Amino acid sequence: MQQRLILQVLLGAWFVFLLTSCSSFSKLQKNGTDDEKYKAAVEYYKKGDWYRAGLLFEELIPVLKGSTESELAQFYYAYTQYRQQQYLLSATLFKKFYETFARSDHAQEAMYMYAYSLYKDTPQFNLDQSNTLTATAALQDFINAYPDSQYRDECTKLILDLRQKLERKAYEKAKLYYRTSGFNIASYKSSVIAINNFQKEFPDSEYNEELAFLKVDAEYSLAQNSLETKQKERYQEAIGYYQAFVDKYPNSKYLKQAEKMYESSQKEIERLVKLEQEREKLKESETNRPAKVTAAN
Known part of the structure; x- marks a missing residue:
């Protein structure tokens, strides 16, 4: 009972304080x-x-x-x-400050806070990453402008963090094309292109082993589902991707699966070559066949 009474008194005092505070602030604003x-x-x-x-x-x-x-x-x-946490507004205000007061003692900090505000506003990896690219550029601009700044190391860490977000986004995009490939042959092509782009942009990524295998799988599946006239070339592409995969990841956990696709691709190429040879022979025999002589009436 006594504790409840004390709590009520404290709450009442706090309420009075808030009213007084709000009242004094309103008076200050008005008068x-x-x-x-x-x-x-x-x-x-x-x-x-x-x-x-x-x-x-x-x-x-x-x-x-x-x-x-x-x-x-x-x-x-x-x-x-x-x-x-109004990060876009704070970014705008900090940018305006360092542009207006370029010689200010606070200019360097303002430029850093502009970039950091943009960093804080970046979305999760699965959303559009336009803001992430903007924040990365702003952080790099700061490092270029103030290479000896106390904020340099922090900016470098933030750039790496944002790069990991872009890396995850690109990885998920490539995987998405791969997952949907069974429904649309164009997705096999898109998957291979997306993986190639990923490997160029993120050569040291931890995802590259898995994606290198998926590229073999996607190209092999593309060959399987292609018109016969395009199969030989695409099986050859799959073999090329397999060889690059094995060279880089000789002890990969995906090796056995990749080997099966490699062996199957070789057999399919042999089959297609034989078909080509048979067609060529048939064409030659038809060309060399003597014309029929029609007896004159």
């Missing part, structure tokens, strides 16, 4: 001078009250234009939005 609002905004900022600080800085920035306080107000305002 405070620019100087009072600026001092209050800085105080709110230092206390971590990003919402109130942001409201006041947003109101003051147009008024403070050209003053000594303008630079700090804009810098702090960008941070209030970042702290509220």
Whole structure:
């Protein structure tokens, strides 16, 4: 009973504090001078009250234009939005700051925070990665602009993290084409193309062994499902992919499966070559056959 009473008293006191605080802030917004609002905004900022600080800085920035306080107000305002997880807005504000105050002591930090805000706004790997590319470029631009910065190592780590996200996206895309290949022959081709592109862009990826095997499988399946006139060439492609796979991953767990496709491809090529030879012989025999002599009436 006593604990409940204490809790009610504390809640009541907190409620009164909130009402008083909101009331004083509203009065400041309505009746405070620019100087009072600026001092209050800085105080709110230092206390971590990003919402109130942001409201006041947003109101003051147009008024403070050209003053000594303008630079700090804009810098702090960008941070209030970042702290509220408004990353696209904070990125815009930080970019505007370092472009406007290029000689400021805060310019380097603002450029880093622009790139970092973009980084924080990047989506999961399975979504569109346009923002990831933008963030990567911004981080690289920062390293190029400030090669000796204290933020350089952090930017490098962030770029690697974003690259892993792009790598996972590309891997899943290649796998998706492979999974849907059984329903559409064009997907076999798309799968091989996507894997080739992945291997060029991410030569050191941990996914390359699996994808190298899937490329053999996709090309072999493409050959199987192709018109006879295109099969020989595509089985030869499958054998070429197999040889590249074996050279790079001689102890792969996929080796036995790949060998079966290799052996089957060789047999199919032999069969197709024999068919070609038989057709050629038939054509020659028809060409060399003497014309029929028709007796004159």
